[in-house]
Amino acid sequence: MEDEALSRMSLTEVSAAIAKRKVSSQEVVRNNLAQLEKHGSSLNCLARLFSEYVWPAAEKADQELASGNSRGRLHGVPLTHKDMFYRAGQITACGAKICERYFPETTATVLLNLEQEGALDMGRLNMVEFAYGLTGHNEITGDVRNPWNPEYIPGGSSSGPAAAVASFLSYGSLGSDTGGSIRFPASCCGLVGMKPTYGRVSRFGAMPLSFSLDHIGPLTRSVEDCALLTEIISGSDPNDSTSSSRPKGDYLTELETGIRGLKIGVPTTYASGASPFLAPVHPEVMREMEKSLAVFKAAGAEIVPLELPDSFKICNDLANIIAGAESSSAHANWLKQRAEDYGSQTRERLLTGFLVSAVDYLDALKLRKEILAEFIRDVFSKVDVLHVPVVPIPVPTLAESNIQNNPGFIEYLSLLGHCTRPFDYLGLPAFALPAGLTDNGMPTGFQLTAPPFEESVLFRAGRAYERETKWSFSELIFQ
Amino acid sequence: MQHNCTAFLERNADVPEVQSALKSVKFLTKSKDIFLKRLSFEAEPADFAKFLSASKFNKRQSKEEQHGG
Numbered sequence: 177m178e179d180e181a182l183s184r185m186s187l188t189e190v191s192a193a194i195a196k197r198k199v200s201s202q203e204v205v206r207n208n209l210a211q212l213e214k215h216g217s218s219l220n221c222l223a224r225l226f227s228e229y230v231w232p233a234a235e236k237a238d239q240e241l242a243s244g245n246s247r248g249r250l251h252g253v254p255l256t257h258k259d260m261f262y263r264a265g266q267i268t269a270c271g272a273k274i275c276e277r278y279f280p281e282t283t284a285t286v287l288l289n290l291e292q293e294g295a296l297d298m299g300r301l302n303m304v305e306f307a308y309g310l311t312g313h314n315e316i317t318g319d320v321r322n323p324w325n326p327e328y329i330p331g332g333s334s335s336g337p338a339a340a341v342a343s344f345l346s347y348g349s350l351g352s353d354t355g356g357s358i359r360f361p362a363s364c365c366g367l368v369g370m371k372p373t374y375g376r377v378s379r380f381g382a383m384p385l386s387f388s389l390d391h392i393g394p395l396t397r398s399v400e401d402c403a404l405l406t407e408i409i410s411g412s413d414p415n416d417s418t419s420s421s422r423p424k425g426d427y428l429t430e431l432e433t434g435i436r437g438l439k440i441g442v443p444t445t446y447a448s449g450a451s452p453f454l455a456p457v458h459p460e461v462m463r464e465m466e467k468s469l470a471v472f473k474a475a476g477a478e479i480v481p482l483e484l485p486d487s488f489k490i491c492n493d494l495a496n497i498i499a500g501a502e503s504s505s506a507h508a509n510w511l512k513q514r515a516e517d518y519g520s521q522t523r524e525r526l527l528t529g530f531l532v533s534a535v536d537y538l539d540a541l542k543l544r545k546e547i548l549a550e551f552i553r554d555v556f557s558k559v560d561v562l563h564v565p566v567v568p569i570p571v572p573t574l575a576e577s578n579i580q581n582n583p584g585f586i587e588y589l590s591l592l593g594h595c596t597r598p599f600d601y602l603g604l605p606a607f608a609l610p611a612g613l614t615d616n617g618m619p620t621g622f623q624l625t626a627p628p629f630e631e632s633v634l635f636r637a638g639r640a641y642e643r644e645t646k647w648s649f650s651e652l653i654f655q
Numbered sequence: 656m657q658h659n660c661t662a663f664l665e666r667n668a669d670v671p672e673v674q675s676a677l678k679s680v681k682f683l684t685k686s687k688d689i690f691l692k693r694l695s696f697e698a699e700p701a702d703f704a705k706f707l708s709a710s711k712f713n714k715r716q717s718k719e720e721q722h723g724g
Contacts, residue, residue: 373707374704374707375704375707375708418704420708421708422708487690487693490686490687490689490690493682493683493686493687494683494686494687496683497683497684497687500680500683528680531680532680532683532684533684536683536684536687538700539687539691539694540687541700541703542694542698542699542700542702543687543690543691543693543694544700544702544703545698545702545703545705545706546690546693546694546698547690548703548706548707549706552710603703603707627710628707628708628710629710
């Protein structure tokens with residue numbers, strides 16, 4: 177099989193090809209390693225490869241298949257992930273100098289879940305330092321570049337996963353989302369990204385940033401791949417007290433059943449030029465939002481204008497209070513002992529958290545239930561899913577969004593996550609999908625959100641959209 | 656640590672980044688205070704997780720109630 181054809185397969189396609197022994201796991205690994213070594217450095221997406229680990233694992237996977245034994249749905253498929261998922265004995269650097277020699281003693285539950293289905297852990301991908309930032313800049317490991325145009329940001333903090341998956345260097349990748357870090361880079365790179373319900377996926381063995389807001393989920397090139405990975409990594413975990421005891425989700429059975437009659441809510445404030453968020457959404461982004469809604473309508477969905485509760489707007493501020501306090505607490509010792517080893521932007525963000533009082537922090541946590549209850553009552557009693565943008569502006573360049581060179585961008589920086597952060601605060605599942613291109617030729621995306629633990633309807637709607645647009649990632653134009 | 660940090664920020668109050676951080680926190684807490692009256696005296700942080708976890712069960716229950724089941 178040709179190398180390029182092999183790279184451009186989806187996760188489910190390559191899994192099927194290995195299972196049917198059309199291609200061996202070792203061939204897939206060889207090709208993937210070669211591609212990562214060839215192109216990974218130009219995008220600066222690769223942190224490190226586990227070559228010594230993945231080769232024997234691939235050989236074993238092929239032997240098992242030859243003997244008629246398959247471990248599961250990802251048998252022999254190599255995957256690379258954000259550099260924040262622990263594997264015992266392997267460095268997990270978290271995009272930071274402080275952790276450059278950190279060897280965890282445990283392995284993340286999500287990695288064990290993938291292994292149970294036969295996946296091979298091939299390496300780690302670059303990220304924003306300690307996952308604290310949405311643009312993808314990193315003063316320690318260097319900036320990851322967007323495969324659509326290397327002058328532009330890939331989005332963060334799962335910058336490496338987004339760049340690698342979008343450039344066919346990984347069949348899928350796990351990221352984390354505390355303020356939008358899965359959905360934001362997915363949108364910047366034209367990918368699909370799922371932030372599941374809080375508690376749906378165990379965070380055990382993943383670097384903590386803000387334990388009340390951290391979520392783990394996949395970035396992929398297709399909806400089916402995203403549903404498959406989310407299904408595999410979901411479920412309860414005795415090692416994570418916040419994980420839900422609900423049974424694992426089944427996201428594939430009803431994936432193709434369509435969305436006839438599905439009610440999709442759209443905030444009414446757009447019509448008046450206002451926004452349900454902290455700032456207006458850019459007209460070019462809105463144009464692509466409208467186009468995506470037309471696709472849903474054509475697929476049989478009903479578009480329902482609705483007003484979001486007032487309290488929705490303060491979710492951003494409340495999330496920032498929580499993230500500030502929790503991240504500063506997590507980093508307090510290192511900030512005392514090794515403050516100079518942080519990048520200046522990360523250090524500054526972490527210091528801000530020390531100004532949050534315990535009372536303000538607890539108030540922000542206590543308000544969560546009240547605001548979520550109101551949101552469910554006012555929104556999900558009327559519609560099945562809500563449709564909103566992901567990134568409120570066209571993807572900016574690396575240069576213009578670097579506040580060290582361009583201090584004026586700081587005003588925008590605080591607003592970048594204002595469409596994504598509220599759903600981390602509310603813990604609701606949120607699914608990012610590609611919408612189209614803005615005038616700078618870069619992708620933009622929208623997100624659908626649903627009631628707690630209703631990921632299934634999001635995948636079904638996403639798949640209907642994907643089918644209707646006949647959207648094929650490999651046909652998108654990028655270098 | 657908080658004391659040290661606060662002192663550091665006070666000493667550097669004329670640095671733009673510090674001004675920005677102080678302004679940001681002040682704004683965040685002011686925004687939150689507007690909604691504080693919604694909280695009951697008994698409210699606690701763990702209520703969120705309980706509500707999130709129970710939400711589907713409530714939905715099912717209300718459907719059953721509607722159908723007399």
